Amino acid sequence: MKPNLQIALDHNDLASALKDVAVVGEIVDILEIGTILCLQEGKKAIECVRALFPEKTIVADTKCADAGGTVAGNVKKAGADWMTCICSATIPTMKAANKEVDEIQVELYGDWTYEQAQEWLEAGISQAIYHQSRDALFAGETWGEKDLSKVKKLIEMGFRVSVTGGLDVDTLKLFEGVEVYTFITGRGITSAENPKEAALAFQNELKRIWGE
Numbered sequence: 001m002k003p004n005l006q007i008a009l010d011h012n013d014l015a016s017a018l019k020d021v022a023v024v025g026e027i028v029d030i031l032e033i034g035t036i037l038c039l040q041e042g043k044k045a046i047e048c049v050r051a052l053f054p055e056k057t058i059v060a061d062t063k064c065a066d067a068g069g070t071v072a073g074n075v076k077k078a079g080a081d082w083m084t085c086i087c088s089a090t091i092p093t094m095k096a097a098n099k100e101v102d103e104i105q106v107e108l109y110g111d112w113t114y115e116q117a118q119e120w121l122e123a124g125i126s127q128a129i130y131h132q133s134r135d136a137l138f139a140g141e142t143w144g145e146k147d148l149s150k151v152k153k154l155i156e157m158g159f160r161v162s163v164t165g166g167l168d169v170d171t172l173k174l175f176e177g178v179e180v181y182t183f184i185t186g187r188g189i190t191s192a193e194n195p196k197e198a199a200l201a202f203q204n205e206l207k208r209i210w211g212e
Contacts, residue, residue, distance in 0.1 A: 050079030
C-alpha cells in the first residue's frame with residue numbers, strides 16, 4: 001500500500017505558507033500546519049488552509065505537552081482533523097486531546113521507550129511520528145539502520161508510523177519493504193526550485209516503490 005505524502009508548512013508567516021500550499025496542496029495527501037507556523041499565526045493558519053482545501057486531512061503540529069483537551073478543542077474548531085502530542089506528555093493529556101480531534105499523533109523525540117509506546121497503544125493512540133530532528137540533521141546526522149529498526153519495531157507493535165526529518169526523493173528507497181504510513185517533508189518540497197515538480201517527484205517515487 002502506497003504511503004501518504006504530507007507537506008509540512010514550517011513557515012514563519014502565513015502568506016508564504018499559503019503561497020506554497022496553493023501550489024502543491026492538491027498533489028500531496030495530508031497538509032500539516034507546522035509548529036513554527038502554529039506559534040506564529042495560531043488558528044488563523046489552520047482556518048485559511050481549511051478554507052483552501054475543504055476535503056484534505058489537516059494536521060496541527062502543536063507538539064502538545066499539556067492542556068490536551070483545550071488545545072485539541074481549539075485546533076478542531078479551527079479546522080484540523082489531527083493533532084500532535086510530544087512523547088513526554090502524560091497519558092491523561094493524550095487521552096484528553098484524543099477526545100476532541102479525530103486522531104492524535106505522538107511525536108517521538110529524545111529518550112522515549114517501547115514500554116511508553118505500549119501505553120500509548122493501550123490508551124487508544126495508534127499513530128507515531130519518527131523523527132530525525134532539525135537540529136540533528138544540521139549537525140550532520142543521516143538516516144541509517146538504527147532508524148529503520150526503530151520504525152519497523154513500532155510498526156510491528158501496531159502503530160501507523162510517519163517518518164520525517166530531512167527527507168528527499170532519494171531517501172525513500174531506504175524504506176523499501178517497510179510499511180510506512182506517511183512520509184512528511186517540508187523543505188524537500190517548499191525549498192525546491194519548482195515545488196510542484198518536487199511534490200510530483202515524491203508521489204511518483206512512492207508509487208514506484210510501493211505501487212498505487
